[in-house]
Amino acid sequence: MTEGKQPIIEIRNVSKRFGKVTAVDNISLDIRAGEFFVLLGPSGCGKTTLLRMIAGFEMPTEGQIIIDGQDMSLVPPNKRPVNMVFQSYAVFPHMNVTDNVGYGLRISGISKAETRDRVAEALELVKLGGFEDRMPDQMSGGQRQRVALARSLVMRPKVLLLDEPLSALDAKLRAQMQFELADLQDKVGITFVTVTHDQDEALSMASRVAVINKGEVAQLAPPSDLYEYPANRFVADFVGSVNIFEGRLTLDEPDKAAVNCPGLGKIYLNHGVTGPHGANVWIALRPEKIYLHVPGEGKAVRAAAQDAPDGHNLARGTIKGMSYLGDVTLYDIQLEGGHIIRVSRPNLSRHDQEDFTWDDKVSMHWRADSPVVLLS
Amino acid sequence: MSGALQDWKSQKKPFAAVATAPVFWLGLFFIAPMTIVWLYSFGQNAGPADIDISGTLDNYKRATEWLYLSIFLKSFAVAALTTLICLIIGFPVAMAITFAAPKWRPWLLLGIMLPFWTNLLIRTYALMALMGSNGYMNKGLGGLWDGASWLRTLVGMQPLEAWTPVQLLYNNFAVVLGLVYVHLPFMVLPLYSALDRLDKSLIEASLDLGAGHFKTFMKIVVPLAAPGIFAGVMITLVPALGAYLTPDLMGGTDSQMIANVIERQFKRANDWPFGAALSFLLIYAMFILIALQSMRANKVKEAG
Numbered sequence: 001m002t003e004g005k006q007p008i009i010e011i012r013n014v015s016k017r018f019g020k021v022t023a024v025d026n027i028s029l030d031i032r033a034g035e036f037f038v039l040l041g042p043s044g045c046g047k048t049t050l051l052r053m054i055a056g057f058e059m060p061t062e063g064q065i066i067i068d069g070q071d072m073s074l075v076p077p078n079k080r081p082v083n084m085v086f087q088s089y090a091v092f093p094h095m096n097v098t099d100n101v102g103y104g105l106r107i108s109g110i111s112k113a114e115t116r117d118r119v120a121e122a123l124e125l126v127k128l129g130g131f132e133d134r135m136p137d138q139m140s141g142g143q144r145q146r147v148a149l150a151r152s153l154v155m156r157p158k159v160l161l162l163d164e165p166l167s168a169l170d171a172k173l174r175a176q177m178q179f180e181l182a183d184l185q186d187k188v189g190i191t192f193v194t195v196t197h198d199q200d201e202a203l204s205m206a207s208r209v210a211v212i213n214k215g216e217v218a219q220l221a222p223p224s225d226l227y228e229y230p231a232n233r234f235v236a237d238f239v240g241s242v243n244i245f246e247g248r249l250t251l252d253e254p255d256k257a258a259v260n261c262p263g264l265g266k267i268y269l270n271h272g273v274t275g276p277h278g279a280n281v282w283i284a285l286r287p288e289k290i291y292l293h294v295p296g297e298g299k300a301v302r303a304a305a306q307d308a309p310d311g312h313n314l315a316r317g318t319i320k321g322m323s324y325l326g327d328v329t330l331y332d333i334q335l336e337g338g339h340i341i342r343v344s345r346p347n348l349s350r351h352d353q354e355d356f357t358w359d360d361k362v363s364m365h366w367r368a369d370s371p372v373v374l375l376s
Numbered sequence: 377m378s379g380a381l382q383d384w385k386s387q388k389k390p391f392a393a394v395a396t397a398p399v400f401w402l403g404l405f406f407i408a409p410m411t412i413v414w415l416y417s418f419g420q421n422a423g424p425a426d427i428d429i430s431g432t433l434d435n436y437k438r439a440t441e442w443l444y445l446s447i448f449l450k451s452f453a454v455a456a457l458t459t460l461i462c463l464i465i466g467f468p469v470a471m472a473i474t475f476a477a478p479k480w481r482p483w484l485l486l487g488i489m490l491p492f493w494t495n496l497l498i499r500t501y502a503l504m505a506l507m508g509s510n511g512y513m514n515k516g517l518g519g520l521w522d523g524a525s526w527l528r529t530l531v532g533m534q535p536l537e538a539w540t541p542v543q544l545l546y547n548n549f550a551v552v553l554g555l556v557y558v559h560l561p562f563m564v565l566p567l568y569s570a571l572d573r574l575d576k577s578l579i580e581a582s583l584d585l586g587a588g589h590f591k592t593f594m595k596i597v598v599p600l601a602a603p604g605i606f607a608g609v610m611i612t613l614v615p616a617l618g619a620y621l622t623p624d625l626m627g628g629t630d631s632q633m634i635a636n637v638i639e640r641q642f643k644r645a646n647d648w649p650f651g652a653a654l655s656f657l658l659i660y661a662m663f664i665l666i667a668l669q670s671m672r673a674n675k676v677k678e679a680g
Contacts, residue, residue: 057580077583090581094599103595104585148581155585 008033008159008191009054014063015215016049023049025215026063031159032208036185036192040202041212042238047195050212051161054193055084068158083152084161087168089144091136091151097123098132100147104155122154125184142173153188160185162194166201178204199239203227211235227286232376236284243285243341249275249373258312259283259373263339268312270368275375282374287344289370292331292356293363313371315364317341319356329353333362417652427648435653444637444654448661451633454548454623455616458555462563462612463605465556470567470604471597474574485568488561496558500625503554507626509541517542546628554622559615563608570604571597603676610669614662634658 007030016024023046031037039047052058054065056077065072068081083104092100101122105115123129126146136144145165152160165181166174182205185192196202202209203223211218211226211234218238219231230236233244247261252273259267259281267283275281295316320340321332329352331343343364347353356362415429417436422428438444473484491499507513518539525536544550574597582592598605620635627633634654641651 055580055584057583077580078586078588082584084581084584086577086581088575088577090575090577092578092581092596103582103587107585107587107591151581151585 006033007031008068009193010064010066011050011054012064012066014050014053014060014065016046016053016058017061022215024053024060027212027215027217028063029210029217029220031191031193033158033191034189035207036182036205037194038202038206038209039193039195039212040199040209040239041197041218043197045212046215047197047212048163051084051163051193051195054159055082055161056080081158082161083155083157083159084163085145085148085152085165087164089141089148089168091144091147093136095136096132097128097134097136097139097147100136101150101154103151118154119150122150125153125188126150141168142177145169145177149184153184153190157190159191159193162192164195164197166196166198174201181205203239211238213238228372230284230372230374233282233284233374236372236374241287241342241344243287243290244374245283245285245339247281247283249273249277249279249281252277257373259371263337264335264341265315266312267371268309268368269371269373273373275373279375284372284374285341285366285370287330287342288328288346290341290343290364290366292343292345293365294355295361295363313366313368315341317362317364319358319360319362322356322358324353331356331362333364413652414656416649417656419649421647421649424646435650436657438650439653439657444634447632447634447637448657451617451619451635452661454552454555454631454633455613455619458552458559458616459563459609459612461552461556462560463609466560466563466567466608467605469560470564470571473564473568474571488564488568491558491561496621499558500554500621503557504545504626507544507550507553509543509545511544513544514541545626546631548627548631550626550628551623551631551633554626555616555619558619558622559612562611562615566607566611567601567604570601570607574600603673606669606672610665614665617662618658 009031011027011029011031014024014027015022025046027046027050039050041047049058053060054067054072056072056075060073072080092103095103098119101119102115105118110118120129123132126149128143128146128150131139131143131147134143136147139147145168162181166177169177178201181192181194194201194205203226206223208220208222209226210220213234219226219235221229221231226235226239230239230242236242236244245261245264247259247264247267249257250260251258252275254272255270257269257271257273259269261267261283264283264285273281315335317333317335319331320334321330323330326347328344328346331345333341333343335341341364345352345356416427418431418433419427419429420432420434469488473481473488476484505511518541521536521539529535578596578600579592582596583589587595618635619633620639623631623633624636624639627636635658638651638654638658641647641654645651
C-alpha cells in the first residue's frame with residue numbers, strides 16, 4: 001500500500017563499531033513515508049543501535065543517514081525531525097501528564113494557548129483524557145506509555161521511533177496495544193519505526209519488516225513474505241516456528257523442483273528453485289502446513305497430496321511429544337530416520353486433541369507449494 | 377527465617393538482644409555527657425574546677441551579645457560560601473563520574489574518597505605548605521610574573537618590578553579554600569548517588585523533544601537531583617559551620633569561627649558554662665537546619 005512513495009529515511013552503508021564490537025555492519029535500507037516499519041531481531045543484533053542512530057543519540061562510525069532529504073551527520077538529536085518513545089518510556093517523574101506532554105512545545109516556544117490545545121488533542125488521541133493532572137507514579141505502565149506516545153506525537157514529527165514499545169506490558173495489554181498502535185499510525189499518518197525482538201509484534205503491526213542478524217539485514221519484506229518466503233535459515237527460524245532439513249537439489253526446472261532430504265524423504269515442489277543442480281540446500285517446512293493422518297488412510301493421504309508424484313511429500317513417524325495449547329495442539333514426531341519434526345494441528349472440533357496420543361504411529365503429508373528451499 | 381527477623385514487633389527478644397549494646401553505648405558516651413554539658417550551660421564557675429548549676433540564663437545572654445553573635449553570623453556566612461563553592465565545583469565532578477565509563481567509575485570515586493583516609497591535620501598542613509610564601513602556588517605565580525616581565529623586555533618595554541609573594545595564607549580566603557578542600561567529598565558523594573539513580577533516558581528524552589543541553593540540565597537534571605543537592609548542602613554546611621581546625625591553622629586574626637571561640641572558653645578562659653552555652657547555641661542552629669531539611673523531604677514525599 002506504500003509502494004512507490006518517497007523514502008523518508010535513507011540509511012546508506014551505515015556501520016557502528018563500539019571498540020572492537022561491530023554493532024551495525026554496513027546496513028543500507030529505505031524507510032518509506034507513512035509506513036509502519038519494524039526492525040526485528042534477537043537481542044544484541046544491533047537494531048536498537050540503528051534506531052538510536054536515527055534519533056541522533058549515536059553517531060555512525062561510517063555511512064550516512066538522510067531524513068527527509070537532509071543529511072543528519074551533523075544534526076544533534078534536539079534538531080532532528082524525529083521523536084522517540086523510549087523502552088522505559090522516560091516520562092519525567094517530576095511533571096504531571098500535561099507538563100510532560102507539553103514539554104517539547106514549551107521548549108520550542110509555542111504559545112500557551114496552542115500548547116494547551118495540542119496537548120489536549122494528543123491526550124485525546126492516546127485516550128488519556130481526564131488524566132491531565134496525574135503524576136507519573138500514580139499511573140500504570142500502560143498509561144505511562146501513552147503519556148510517552150502523546151509527548152512525542154504532539155511534536156508532529158516526520159518519523160516516530162519506538163524502542164521495544166510493548167516489551168514491558170503484560171500479554172493482554174500488549175495484544176491490545178499492538179492494534180492501537182497500528183490504528184494510531186493509520187490515524188496520524190506519521191511514519192513509525194519500531195524496534196522489537198518479538199516476531200508476533202512485528203508480524204501484526206508492520207507494513208514492512210527488516211530482520212536484523214549480527215548487525216546486518218537478513219531480509220527486508222512485508223510480514224507475510226517474511227513468514228511464507230523466508231530468504232534464509234535465520235529468518236525462517238527466527239520468524240515463527242519451523243522444521244529445517246538439509247538436502248540436495250535433484251531436479252530444478254521452471255515449473256518444478258525436487259529435493260532429496262535424507263532425514264525427511266523426497267520433497268517435490270511445484271515451482272522452480274534458482275539453485276545449482278546437486279547443490280546443498282535446506283528445506284523449511286512450517287508445522288501448520290503439515291497434515292497428520294492415521295496410517296492406512298492411504299487413499300485420503302494420496303488424494304490430499306495429489307499435486308506431488310507418488311512417494312513425495314510424505315513421511316511416517318511416531319508421536320513422541322504433545323503439547324495442547326487450546327487452539328492448536330503441537331506434536332513432536334520422530335521420523336523413521338530418527339529426526340524429530342514438529343506438526344501443529346488446529347483443534348477444529350472440541351474432541352480433535354483426542355485423535356492422537358503418545359507413541360501413535362502417524363503419517364504426514366504436505367502440499368507441493370508448502371516447503372521453502374533455502375540456499376543459505 | 378527472614379520473616380521472623382524482619383518483624384521485630386512480634387520478636388522482641390532477639391531485637392532487644394541486638395539493640396541493648398548500641399543503646400547502652402549511645403546513652404553512656406553520647407547522651408549522658410551531652411546532658412552534662414547542657415546542664416553546665418545553665419551554671420556558673422564556683423571555683424577553678426567547680427561548676428555550680430544554678431539555672432542561670434546569664435551564659436546565653438552573654439552568648440547573644442553582638443561580639444559573639446557577629447562571630448556566629450560570620451561562621452554561618454563562611455560555611456554557606458564554602459557550601460556554595462562546593463556545590464558549584466561538586467556538581468560537574470559528580471556528573472563527570474556518573475557519565476564516565478563504568479570501568480573508570482570506582483577509581484574516580486576512590487579518588488574522591490581517598491582524602492578521607494588521610495588525617496585532616498596532615499592534609500591541612502600539606503595545603504599550607506602549598507600556599508605559603510615559599511610554596512608552589514607562589515612559585516608558580518612568580519614564574520608567570522617573571523615570564524611576563526621577560527616578554528615585556530622582548531617588545532622593548534620596561535621590565536616589571538621584582539615579584540613579591542602574595543599572602544595566600546592566614547586570611548579569610550585561606551579559610552574558605554581550606555574548608556572547600558576538606559568538605560568537597562561530602563558534597564560530591566550525595567550528588568553522585570542522586571545523579572547515578574537518574575534514568576539517563578530522561579536526559580535523552582529531553583534532548584529528543586528539542587531541549588538543548590543547558591535547558592535539559594536546568595529542567596530535568598537539577599530538579600531530579602534536588603534530594604541529592606539538599607543532602608549534599610546539609611552534609612557540607614553542618615560540619616563547615618562547626619569547623620575548628622581549618623580556621624585555627626589557616627585563618628588570620630580576623631578569621632576565627634565560632635568553634636575557635638568555644639575552644640577558647642573551655643581551655644584558656646576555663647569558662648565551661650559559657651563555652652557550653654555557645655556550643656548549644658550552635659547545636660540548636662544545626663537542629664533547626666536539619667529540621668528544615670527533613671520538613672522539606674517530607675513535603676516532597678507527600679507531593680510525590
